[in-house]
Amino acid sequence: GNSVTQMEGPVTLSEEAFLTINCTYTATGYPSLFWYVQYPGEGLQLLLKATKADDKGSNKGFEATYRKETTSFHLEKGSVQVSDSAVYFCALSDLYNTDKLIFGTGTRLQVFP
Amino acid sequence: DAGVIQSPRHEVTEMGQEVTLRCKPISGHNSLFWYRQTMMRGLELLIYFNNNVPIDDSGMPEDRFSAKMPNASFSTLKIQPSEPRDSAVYFCASSPDSQPQHFGDGTRLSIL
Numbered sequence: 001g002n003s004v005t006q007m008e009g010p011v012t013l014s015e016e017a018f019l020t021i022n023c024t025y026t027a028t029g030y031p032s033l034f035w036y037v038q039y040p041g042e043g044l045q046l047l048l049k050a051t052k053a054d055d056k057g058s059n060k061g062f063e064a065t066y067r068k069e070t071t072s073f074h075l076e077k078g079s080v081q082v083s084d085s086a087v088y089f090c091a092l093s094d095l096y097n098t099d100k101l102i103f104g105t106g107t108r109l110q111v112f113p
Numbered sequence: 114d115a116g117v118i119q120s121p122r123h124e125v126t127e128m129g130q131e132v133t134l135r136c137k138p139i140s141g142h143n144s145l146f147w148y149r150q151t152m153m154r155g156l157e158l159l160i161y162f163n164n165n166v167p168i169d170d171s172g173m174p175e176d177r178f179s180a181k182m183p184n185a186s187f188s189t190l191k192i193q194p195s196e197p198r199d200s201a202v203y204f205c206a207s208s209p210d211s212q213p214q215h216f217g218d219g220t221r222l223s224i225l
Contacts, residue, residue, distance in 0.1 A: 034213060043117070043204050043216030044156075068172055089156065099157050099163065105155045 002027040006090045006104035021075040021107045023090035031092040033073040038087045080111045117139040117217035119205050125223045131193040134220045138207030147190050195224045
């Protein structure tokens with residue numbers, strides 16, 4: 001079945017630093033790919049998505065490109081802020097049921113002033 | 114628009130007691146998901162409904178767990194009897210067809 005692997009955290013950065021959180025996937029077919037963010041005490045929120053190869057999802061300064069050749073969907077942001085501190089989850093749609101999502105283990109980002 | 118609404122936000126109870134968690138999905142969403150989140154196991158899908166019908170309950174840990182969706186606007190997740198290892202944050206999410214899921218703020222459950 002489909003699966004996703006993301007880098008372990010925590011990732012610790014100073015404000016305005018460049019962010020990369022790696023995500024790779026194993027899938028049959030062409031799943032949709034997602035990044036969700038979870039702020040403390042809250043549920044997950046969709047950050048961005050991409051539905052086909054070479055698509056770039058973007059939102060709030062974050063970007064991720066669906067790379068079929070490397071089976072990756074790395075999350076990037078050029079200049080992080082303290083308010084970006086959260087847990088980030090990579091996810092892909094299930095092979096047999098596209099309503100289901102397969103989530104990675106999450107990566108905690110801590111940004112210091 | 115109101116998001117996914119879960120209640121209670123926090124629940125503390127003694128082991129052996131029955132626990133009922135509630136969820137109101139976003140109006141018009143026809144899929145509903147129950148997840149459990151712990152430090153050890155991360156985010157786990159417990160059960161998934163589509164048009165009020167359970168589609169996949171393979172993630173339900175054991176017979177002590179049950180979930181119902183009597184109508185399009187309400188779902189419950191019940192644990193009976195509860196055990197300390199059930200302590201976790203339980204999330205409900207909903208989505209329209211083939212669209213991203215919207216999560217509630219979760220119920221933090223502590224079983225003493």
